[in-house]
Amino acid sequence: MKKLLAFMLMASAAMYAQADKVKFTASIKNPNSDSLVIKTQTFKKVLKASKKGAFADTFAVPTDGFYTLTDGKEYATLFLKNGYNLTMDMDAAQFDETLAFKGAGEKENNFIAKLNISVENLTEGQANLSAEEQTKNINAKMDEFATLLKDPALDKNFVSNMSPQITGLKQQLAMMAAQSAAAAKMKGKPSAPFSYENHKGGTTTLAELKGKYVYIDVWATWCGPCRQEIPYLQKVEEHFHGKNIAFVSISVDVAKDHDKWKKFVTDKALGGIQLFADKDWKSDFIQFYGINSIPRFILIDPKGNVVEADAKRPSDPALTAQLESLLK
Template identity: 50%
Template structure:
């Protein structure tokens, strides 16, 4: 999952258990290019089912769970799932193409397949509609709402699932409007001098953004507790390796709470994080963070050698678009 729409749906899903009585669920998964040897299914009321891989390379478990929304994660990525009484869920996917490759087969999986496809539609909408002018964006959003409702109505889905999704579509639209406005404000920053910072460096002392003038600067705003942030780390490490020796500085700024400073230091060491590792002074309230209107992480920012903003919401390391942009700048 790589965008705010999916995250919004995930939050909704994880907090909604429709049934009260528990029923048995059989779950198996075969995952290519897996990120982990353990899967977790999580939900409301601290529900957590741990599913280790077996000797045949299959994740398999039989457990009891109330009907409702959950999500599964391999510790790096995550996706929504809907469990019904006596479901027999057989998942196949490729972890390198996480959302795009998810397919559920078996008994009671129609709703889960809908959620998987919906996340792809939502991400596509974000990538396309957010580049449009306000009037066209509003028109596209209204058309999406109509299509979403039609698709949930015509499917043979659990009635309670349908009702919950319709409610979520409304929340989705409201959130989309807010995020579009935020993104529009971020776009207006392009070409202007970036706000500066003076943050603690993991290697000692402090580092100012202004000290890095003369180089392109790719900034990653993240935190140790942020799953999607951690999911971008392997991609960021590959990007850093590819452009090593080029005129670009990769700067990761943690917005962890001050009380978690030691946790941040240990995380950097344990995960062999490269680039310039910094710790913001006031987490979410740090002046640099608020100047960019940051409401969610990870957030990536690209600065030019003169210290001006090239992209206030740059592509993520996992996006091929980033390499295309950097190749053009650093040729």
């Protein structure tokens, strides 16, 4: 769930103007591309690999603060400050797990890397725990990072920006834990029904899909993370074409954006069964699953019972493996 951490840092962090430049060097095993991009909404720096495969450049950042680094496939969050001399090492085959920094700026960036791994573990490794147990683990881990922030060697601007993020992460993760625990209790139980407008005309009900597995994507046209999942969903749909599974996308766009939804589906040539929820977030089906953030994915079996109320995303290779197992 590094997207959660990256979003919070990039959206909320203050920036501070500085002079000088950043010297950045990266050594990457199993690289995904010959380019690295360091960027914000208003800044972009492309680093090209040398003939020996090393990445190195010296450049000025417009402000001190958080930047996104991507190789086109994976990404990480950096804290950059003019005057830093930062070296990054990693194996792209295990991107998050091996990310490490040395040099001026290492403390701040290793802090982010370790926090990211912890957030991943807290969101993906506690599925069998109760909400109370998950919250206890979340509080303990976030309190640990709050203590680490007291290190006087850390940049003061970094600390002032990161401190409220730790508090925010604690709250967000606790909410997700409660949602995960509630979703786990739904396994094997009958799903709520739906009867929604179909983009192709008429209405479609869940009852009409009985006899098939149903993979549901709850999304909206305004949702960036939702749109990012669409290419992956299209690949999953193509992979399982002709199999006993229906792919259903339910938009929770508000009524005034109905035409925007219709145009988006047409322009993007979205596949599967495209539906429009009758009362956006207040729709009975959405309320039944306690959905308060999107995208949200749901998997239902041929009898109409819940397999997973908070299913794996299309971008997660584990989804394809799960569906292949179910559809044997």
